[in-house]
Amino acid sequence: MPYPHSAPTGLGQVAQQAAQVLYQHRLVSTRQLHRLVTPHHTRTEYLRRQLHTLRQAGFAEAVGRRSTGQTELLWWLTEKGAQAVEAVGLLQNRAYRMSPEAALGPLQEHTLAVVEAGAAFVEHARRLGHECGPLDWSPEIAHYYRDDARPGEELCLVPDAVLNYVHTAAKQRTLLTFFVEVDRTQMTIARLAQKLHAYAAYHEYAPQPQTAKGNRGPRRQAAVPAWRYRYPAFPRLLLVLTGASEDRLARRIADLRSLAASDPALASTPLRAGVTTLERLRDCGPFESIFTPILGTADLVGAWLRTPLSAAA
Numbered sequence: 001m002p003y004p005h006s007a008p009t010g011l012g013q014v015a016q017q018a019a020q021v022l023y024q025h026r027l028v029s030t031r032q033l034h035r036l037v038t039p040h041h042t043r044t045e046y047l048r049r050q051l052h053t054l055r056q057a058g059f060a061e062a063v064g065r066r067s068t069g070q071t072e073l074l075w076w077l078t079e080k081g082a083q084a085v086e087a088v089g090l091l092q093n094r095a096y097r098m099s100p101e102a103a104l105g106p107l108q109e110h111t112l113a114v115v116e117a118g119a120a121f122v123e124h125a126r127r128l129g130h131e132c133g134p135l136d137w138s139p140e141i142a143h144y145y146r147d148d149a150r151p152g153e154e155l156c157l158v159p160d161a162v163l164n165y166v167h168t169a170a171k172q173r174t175l176l177t178f179f180v181e182v183d184r185t186q187m188t189i190a191r192l193a194q195k196l197h198a199y200a201a202y203h204e205y206a207p208q209p210q211t212a213k214g215n216r217g218p219r220r221q222a223a224v225p226a227w228r229y230r231y232p233a234f235p236r237l238l239l240v241l242t243g244a245s246e247d248r249l250a251r252r253i254a255d256l257r258s259l260a261a262s263d264p265a266l267a268s269t270p271l272r273a274g275v276t277t278l279e280r281l282r283d284c285g286p287f288e289s290i291f292t293p294i295l296g297t298a299d300l301v302g303a304w305l306r307t308p309l310s311a312a313a
Helices: 013-025 030-037 045-056 079-088 108-128 189-204 246-261 278-284
Strands: 060-067 070-077 137-139 143-145 155-157 161-169 172-183 236-241 273-277
Touching (some): 030 070, 045 060, 108 137, 108 278, 189 236
Parallel strands (some): 172 236
């Protein structure tokens, strides 16, 4: 997928593309950048030179991490680099800034796992002739809502990522949007199941329309769900599990389904949620039968992801 020329100016196109990816995703390893930005190169040397150029110019910084017996560099943009990307105006501005402390902190592995999940979609889109690029998912976008179970509170749902994907088959293009949640087995099953409540509540939330004083029109208009102002149809929720053995993750999936099935608050929700492992997503791709529905029957599904957004969400 071609990229527009972008900041930081005065650098090569690959360095500029890498800067965009780093700005969007905050912390990315060299290998992940290679798969996202220079997949047409068999080796990473050219990309490494471009990243070194970014570092020398003061646009990027890196820290080392031990991975599979080797030291791998993790990259992020400095304040100077972030401001340079923002000056061009091609990406939505993000207030978050990475730091050496955050890059080495407890959220390091989770941030990289979210990038890894997005990269799996990108690589399989490339293989299948679909459309999904390194900038087609955005991490941690806030969705505000209210829940009848917690009156008076303004709540905020923040998916790990919102991912857009264009599926193409027989000249038919289908826009798919997903809420992606990555779980590294750091939270309890009960806490993970609670996320389903948040998504179900957001699905139902419809802010009451404001009427101007003295308006002679209908005293009460039909409320429109908040999500309709952002999405053509409610995105599917994809839970991607990692950080443990396949057996343990399989038990976690079964426990999550069991807990959700016994929850009366989720019995009637139209929320569509599926769960898989990061390894399956990487190896098989999102359109194979790798997702187990969290709600409803436990049959593995592939075509579930390709249902047009005009259909029931």
